Amino acid sequence: MKIILLKDIPGLGQFGNTVTVKAGYARNYLVPYGMAVFCNVNNIKELQSKNHEIQLKEKIDIKNAQLRILQIKKISPITIFTKSRETGKLFGSIGLKEILHEITELGVSVEKHELMIADNVIRKTGKYYIIFQPYTHVSCYILVRIIAQ
Structure with missing residues (x-):
């Protein structure tokens, strides 16, 4: 039975693909759970219009993600002052919460899930590059300087 996938299904195909599966698999699982529709002329036309809207x-x-990256690049580098030992080790650590607070103080709205730190926390003074990813496959690095008070 031919069906059109409405979701990416590992081992079967991606959104919009037309695949052939056993009739019971299509009728009892894929179609009732909204993962696929039967392959007919009406569903093909509907999928094409839906695909155009999605694109x-x-x-x-x-475009919005690229504009947000430009805003971030205008305020980069970000400097955070914190207490540390003479060796450069921080009392505590700097995480996404502190970096997010500094970015919002500079006037740019950022969500926590859009930022990524390589080691999840920063424990020493120095320069670090944080990844800002506002959208899939659209990202940039933010320079964060941790300086002892």
């Missing part, structure tokens, strides 16, 4: 929305999201 337009994705272009808009990518």
Whole structure:
């Protein structure tokens, strides 16, 4: 039985692909759970119009993400002052929460899930590069300097 996938299914295909599966698998699992629709002329036309809308929305999201990256690059590097020992080791650590607070203080709105630190926390003074990823496959590095008070 031919079906059109509405979701990415590992081992079967990706969104929009037309695949052939056993009739019971399609009728009892894929179609009732909204993972696929039967392959007919109406569903093909509907999928094409839906696919066009998705592509337009994705272009808009990518443009917005690029504009947000430009805002981040204007305020980079970010400097955080904190207490540390003479060896450079911090009393405590700097995490996403502190970096997020500094970025929002500079006037740029960022969500916590958009930032990534290589080791999850920073424990020494120095320069670190944090990844800012506002959208899939759209990212940049933010220079964060940790300086002892």
